[in-house]
Amino acid sequence: MSRTVAMVIMGAFTLYFLIPIWWLLVAGSKDTGSILTTNPLWFADFQLFQNIGDLFAYRDGVYLEWLRNSVLYAGVGGAVATLLAGMCGYALAKYRFRGREMIFNVVLGGVLVPATALALPLFLIFSEVQLTNTFWAVFLPSIVSPFGVYLTRIFAASSVSDELLEAARLDGAGEVRTFFTVSIRLMAPALITVFLFQFVTIWNNFFLPLIMLRDESLFPVTYGLYAWNTQLNQLPELRSLVLIGALVSIVPLIVAFLSLQRFWRSGLAAGAVK
Incomplete structure (x- = not known):
């Protein structure tokens, strides 16, 4: 039953x-x-394929430009965020220094803060340094992942043994080389999990581009489709383009999940247990 x-x-x-x-x-x-x-x-x-062709041809391929922007924001941003989170989590797990637990508690606090609450402070900061309406206004906030630091710290503490690190040091490997040649391979399931979460988060991010960007050439696909959707009363023919654009926009997410699901499952389960 x-x-x-x-x-x-x-x-x-x-x-x-x-x-x-x-x-x-x-x-x-x-x-x-x-x-x-x-x-x-x-x-x-x-008319699926005809609609896709119309979507890619509309206004000289502006949708493809938005799609490229999303790939840059999510792909490169997710990779950099994963690397930074892995290095921070590894340092917090394997090095003893004053204030380590306080730093980790601050990171845990960052996990609890919703991204929308940080959007306005980020806008004010980027306005002061004149980086609004630029690629960096969306990219730089995307490379910070408190959840990634938390997960990689928990994973590194259990998967990377101190004896293995000591053996690498005795063989003459420095700390950086030890991390990139030994530790990062053992942390691979957690790193791939962090990348997948960060990729999806950045890809679906809407509020940050909404307040940061005004130049249409910098829009990610989510904000671009929203801009089209607001014009349906004036341009009803955009309705089919919005729908087919939304369908095409989820294809990279499906591909990412299907290609990384075995690593994602193992990393998520290991993080939960450890």
Whole structure:
């Protein structure tokens, strides 16, 4: 009975998450006139590939520019954030120094602060140094991950043994070389987990670009689609472009999850246990 109940609950939640994606796929395959007049959960005239072509061609490919910006913000930002978080977590786990626990407690406090609460202070700071409406206004805040520091510290404390580090030092390896050749390999599941979380967070980030950016060429795909959506009353033909653009925008996230899921599962489980 308990197994059946669990399967029913998981099936219900699976449908809850998959139905919006199915609706987006169906709506993205229709023309503008059929979106509101046909069955919302089934296909009408299948024009998916034509709609994708129209999306990429609209206004000389501005959507592709937004997609490239999102890849830069999320891909490069997530990689840098993962590296910094790994180095900080490793240092907090393996080095003894005064104030270590206080620093870690501050990091834990950072985990509890919602990103939206930091948006306005960040805007004021970047305004003072004249970096608003630039690539750096979105990129620099994205490379900080308090959760990543927390996870990598917990993981490094249990997966990287002190004896192994001592053996590397006896062999003449410096601290930096030891980290990049020994420790980082043992911390790989946690680092990939941090990267995946950070990638998704940056990709879906909307509020920070909203207050930081005014130049359309710097928009990420989320903010670009929002800008199109606000123009539907004046340009109804944008409705199909918004829908197909939203569908295309989730493809990188699906690819990232499918390609890194085995590392993500192991890293998340290990972090939870340790």
